[in-house]
Amino acid sequence: MIHTTDVSPAAGAPVAYQYTQPxxxxxxxxxxxGGFSGTKARVYWLLRITRxxxxxxxxxxxWGPPGWVPRFLLVxxxxxxxxxxxxxxxxxxxxxxxxxxxxxxxGGRKSSTTLYRIVRDGLLDTPTKTSGARRTLHFDxxxxxxxxxxTVRMLPVPCGTGFQSLISPAGSIEGIPxxxxxxxxxxxxxxxxxxxLNDEGYTEELRAAWRxxxxxxxxxxxxxxxxxxEVDVDGWSVMPMLGRALGVLGADVIFLEGLG
Numbered sequence: 001m002i003h004t005t006d007v008s009p010a011a012g013a014p015v016a017y018q019y020t021q022p023x024x025x026x027x028x029x030x031x032x033x034g035g036f037s038g039t040k041a042r043v044y045w046l047l048r049i050t051r052x053x054x055x056x057x058x059x060x061x062x063w064g065p066p067g068w069v070p071r072f073l074l075v076x077x078x079x080x081x082x083x084x085x086x087x088x089x090x091x092x093x094x095x096x097x098x099x100x101x102x103x104x105x106x107g108g109r110k111s112s113t114t115l116y117r118i119v120r121d122g123l124l125d126t127p128t129k130t131s132g133a134r135r136t137l138h139f140d141x142x143x144x145x146x147x148x149x150x151t152v153r154m155l156p157v158p159c160g161t162g163f164q165s166l167i168s169p170a171g172s173i174e175g176i177p178x179x180x181x182x183x184x185x186x187x188x189x190x191x192x193x194x195x196x197l198n199d200e201g202y203t204e205e206l207r208a209a210w211r212x213x214x215x216x217x218x219x220x221x222x223x224x225x226x227x228x229x230e231v232d233v234d235g236w237s238v239m240p241m242l243g244r245a246l247g248v249l250g251a252d253v254i255f256l257e258g259l260g
Contacts, residue, residue, distance in 0.1 A: 095122030
């Protein structure tokens with residue numbers, strides 16, 4: 001769950017703005033038969049994560065229904081590109097059941113947008129340990145995500161504040177529960193920018209941290225964390241993209257008021 005004003009009033013679910021990449025999309029899918037990568041993998045994760053997290057995507061002036069992906073996002077360069085429609089057909093052929101409906105905005109408005117949603121995922125079926133029977137994920141089931149049960153508080157601070165200046169002798173930030181994590185540029189943390197100072201570059205860095213496992217490992221060993229995120233002189237911060245990414249992974253993300 002993401003606690004922020006950027007939420008669809010009707011659904012109360014995490015939202016993503018039109019044409020922007022809403023969360024990091026892994027470039028690979030590993031299956032019992034081998035797997036695949038590239039645009040096909042990104043289309044798969046866009047559909048699956050949207051359904052698992054009940055994301056609402058922006059469609060013009062309206063919010064789409066939670067869990068559904070509009071077609072125009074499936075053919076964006078950061079997802080399926082020009083091959084987006086073909087990638088969906090290939091996923092269906094491999095056992096992913098995807099349903100389709102036309103977007104019906106409120107107020108009698110007209111829309112030509114088509115929506116897609118995973119109904120059943122037969123792609124990542126694995127035999128159970130007891131019977132050897134194959135199990136298909138139905139999306140009315142509860143999905144355990146990597147950061148389920150973890151609370152992350154996002155604390156914005158002015159550029160140049162210095163992470164260590166906020167840490168008490170006890171190793172915490174006074175008045176804010178949780179283990180502190182430094183998200184400043186060059187801090188070496190898996191959640192911090194390596195060199196990027198924009199959403200596009202930082203998304204690629206988060207994707208690399210996800211693939212290596214370092215992103216999730218950053219939140220091992222505690223149920224509560226506070227991420228200290230500097231806001232640069234141009235107003236850019238890791239907070240929006242990082243908050244969405246952690247929310248997709250199951251964390252309860254809370255945005256705090258800044259210091260200074």
